[in-house]
Amino acid sequence: MTDPIASDTLFEAPPLAEQERMVEAVLFASAAPVTIGELHARLPHGCDAPAALEQLAKRYDGRGVRLVKVGDAWAIRTAADLAFLMTRETVETRKLSRAAIETLAIVAYHQPATRAEIEEIRGVSVSKGTIEQLLDLDWIKLGQRRQTPGRPVTFVVTRAFMDHFGLASPRDLPGLKELRAAGLLESTPPPDELPAREDDDQTDDMFERAPPEEEH
Amino acid sequence: MTDPIASDTLFEAPPLAEQERMVEAVLFASAAPVTIGELHARLPHGCDAPAALEQLAKRYDGRGVRLVKVGDAWAIRTAADLAFLMTRETVETRKLSRAAIETLAIVAYHQPATRAEIEEIRGVSVSKGTIEQLLDLDWIKLGQRRQTPGRPVTFVVTRAFMDHFGLASPRDLPGLKELRAAGLLESTPPPDELPAREDDDQTDDMFERAPPEEEH
């Protein structure tokens, strides 16, 4: 009766079910939570916003959306247990770069390996990004510092690395002789060049001073 | 059962009631219509989005918000009879010119339509600004080029257009049947000697070969 226009045109408030519809539409379309006061201002004269809200809250009980109170205002929100539906991950598979594969291979065959050692074998400097990527992938991790001047950090492969490559232990990595036998070395270097790099010994060697196996 | 991870691994879809909740949450969360494909991508493996949508549509029948179909997508929208409550949300849009409205209608009813066809129907050249305005509103977009000399571009209406005008499909355009029955959507090449605009006259009607719907 305080609003002459509303009471003139609508002498009676709409039924509660209709009020509930109205509250539902207003809350849905509103860009921010709506207070009881705002609801009363927007709904036809004589509406009982709290009662309509209560009915609406009951109706949404157990549904995919909920009526929630934000401060002194009300809003519709998706049910918290369904939050996982709101983010959708698309997985893209990419091949590791050659630099990353080589660095990983050096760590695997020579672990623990320092960055300087990796660079010496690759003949080029190793970018920080490559090391970081392998650390991110959880395929390498920091080993103990080398007890040499400068105490450089070393890298070792992880359990996740072995899981990914299906290795029971880094010892399972085939040596150069086996690689050659498998035809992975495209050509055979001159015989007298070979003894100088006793590759297989070398690779086996490193597992004698076994890298600390990580617990995962 | 409701644990998405468990159902994912067991390849067992959650019960339909739970799927309905999920669809409800996803549609509430998005302002834009969500395609069936997108729903399936978000819901756990094995869900039947159309069935869940059907149930959900029934549930919202007569409520303050509705489930509406927009092409191959679905959205939740407020009930039109409650528009009077929404004065605060109403977006003041620039009034479209008569040329823009007619051009839009021609594209909608004749799609895919070339610029020459629009001009032939209106009997006047279409200003660049008109097409641009409609493209800007995301109500029309480029369709496939017409396979006629000059390979003219065609225009088709968008999902946003259907969303804006509450059309579940282009077939729901008002008066479409009558226009077609009256032969007014057919391609009728002008006899020679008419001062008609050059056109390439393949106003095939759009529903034979529906324009590709875009992903959202």
Added chain:
Amino acid sequence: MTEDFIEGPARDPDPDAVAARLAAEALIVDVDGFEGPLDVLLMLARTQKVDLRTISVLQLARQYLVFVERARELRLELAADYLVMAAWLAFLKSRLLLPPDPEEEGPSAEDLAAHLAFQLERLEGMRKAAARLMARDQLGRDVFARGEPEGLERSRKVVWTATLLDLMQGYARLRTRDDFRPFVMDRKDVFTMEAALERLRPLIGAVGEWTDLTAFLPDGWAGDPARRRSATASTFAATLELAKTGVLELHQTDTFGPIRIRGRA
């Protein structure tokens, strides 16, 4: 607005011609409000108060020509489109009035008139459809989307892969790379036969006495054993070459004894 303006005079009980003339006058006042000659024709057609399918194209042509005539009298500038249409309608009018010429090729006057009527009906149809479209409940005006969307995210996750084979091949590539370094000749410590020949040729003519070969080694090649070996070998080879051509003689007294040479001039 223009439409209202026309509807008024069109209700006049007077014959069509009067209505058309009045309508044409009304049109002229606001010619800018028209969207081309087809639009004007459609307005004029409405004054005939008949279904567009049964419209008199002949009468329409007259109405249009009156419209253009009046516009000229008022010195209003009409776009070329309007004048082209006027010329075409004048032509159509004359053909509609004359008996059909059996010699004449192409579409008949009736076909042309029928197509014009079709165009008008189609434009009218599109106008009505556009009006009905705009009268629908519109998003943001009559129906509303979620005001505070929570958003559906689509995140992209990149999975990096490598196989054990990649790893082994990578390692094998590294470990064998050094073995195949291209062979580079060490040229610093090599005195070539060409150089020795070049050195000996100008000298030998002046050598009349037997002189030890080692005296001909170039400066700086006698000290370091490797360099000395190389220079000695190439100088000896050069003397053999020169002996063959007969410019010098060689002499060695015993095995491993010093080799001496002299010119044969």
